[in-house]
Amino acid sequence: MASTPSPVAIITGSSRGIGAACARELALAGYRVVVNYLNNAEAAEHVCSSIIDNGGEAITCQANVGNRSDRERIIQQTHDAFGRLDLLVNNAGITSQGRRDLLEATEESWDMVFDTNLKGPFFLSQLAAKQMLSNQCGPNGVIVNINSISSYAISENRADYCIAKAGLETMTKVFASRLASEQILVYEVCPGVIASDMTAPVKEKYDRLISEGLSPIQRWGTVEDVATAVRILASGDLSFSTGERLNVDGGFHIRRL
Numbered sequence: 635m636a637s638t639p640s641p642v643a644i645i646t647g648s649s650r651g652i653g654a655a656c657a658r659e660l661a662l663a664g665y666r667v668v669v670n671y672l673n674n675a676e677a678a679e680h681v682c683s684s685i686i687d688n689g690g691e692a693i694t695c696q697a698n699v700g701n702r703s704d705r706e707r708i709i710q711q712t713h714d715a716f717g718r719l720d721l722l723v724n725n726a727g728i729t730s731q732g733r734r735d736l737l738e739a740t741e742e743s744w745d746m747v748f749d750t751n752l753k754g755p756f757f758l759s760q761l762a763a764k765q766m767l768s769n770q771c772g773p774n775g776v777i778v779n780i781n782s783i784s785s786y787a788i789s790e791n792r793a794d795y796c797i798a799k800a801g802l803e804t805m806t807k808v809f810a811s812r813l814a815s816e817q818i819l820v821y822e823v824c825p826g827v828i829a830s831d832m833t834a835p836v837k838e839k840y841d842r843l844i845s846e847g848l849s850p851i852q853r854w855g856t857v858e859d860v861a862t863a864v865r866i867l868a869s870g871d872l873s874f875s876t877g878e879r880l881n882v883d884g885g886f887h888i889r890r891l
């Protein structure tokens with residue numbers, strides 16, 4: 635009997651930060667991975683070669699998730715290289731451009747943030763789901779969206795980011811509901827404050843907030859904390875759960891008095 639081929643994962647924005655950690659973690663778990671990036675080819679190549687050096691399989695794929703033809707190219711290159719798709723991790727994301735106060739927020743930032751953080755995941759998930767349904771054998775697939783505590787904890791200087799992430803929560807549920815009958819599970823991981831290039835410019839602020847008790851577990855989250863959660867959800871082991879959120883936030887979401 636023919637054995638099921640190794641599963642294939644696309645991780646958007648995996649040249650750096652949380653995405654890079656997910657690519658490494660999933661490769662160690664046996665996935666063949668597509669390392670997507672926007673500009674940073676060198677970093678993407680580095681992630682890819684470290685996976686290959688460890689005995690895994692990986693390719694890089696330059697594509698802007700906010701652009702339709704680029705999204706189609708990610709799916710096509712994945713199919714050309716590996717012939718199937720089992721997992722999409724919608725990780726690529728940017729913060730509000732300039733972190734301006736609400737009253738000074740710009741349309742340019744809104745459009746960039748929404749294209750990258752919400753429109754991209756929505757239409758890439760649509761393409762990925764169709765691709766997963768064409769797998770010749772094995773289970774149909776899993777989609778994991780990387781959301782944020784900013785989907786419910788607002789920042790007045792990142793309104794577009796917060797609103798896009800709030801939309802991603804509903805997107806997770808809509809896809810979970812529609813794709814359940816297709817045997818595709820859909821989840822979201824909700825990181826708290828994670829050390830990465832995104833949070834480097836506000837490190838001192840978060841150092842202070844964490845030391846003052848921002849979350850019950852008093853430390854920065856790591857990109858590996860998030861990658862572990864993605865691997866667990868991607869496993870398909872939670873086969874009667876879909877549309878779920880897994881918080882990776884040191885307990886930040888717990889309302890306290």
Ligand code: NDP
Nearest residue numbers: 647649650651652672673674698699726727782828830832
């Ligand atoms: P980083 O800024 O460290 O990395 C961003 C990654 O996304 C890079 O690989 C970048 O590629 C890629 N990227 C950016 N824009 C696009 C695009 N249009 N198309 C394709 N790839 C793109 O971010 P983090 O690792 O910190 O964040 C990853 C995700 O986690 C985001 O969705 C973010 O909102 C979320 N998150 C992060 C938290 C944190 O504290 N860090 C907390 C909660 C959620 P390149 O290298 O080419 O620029």
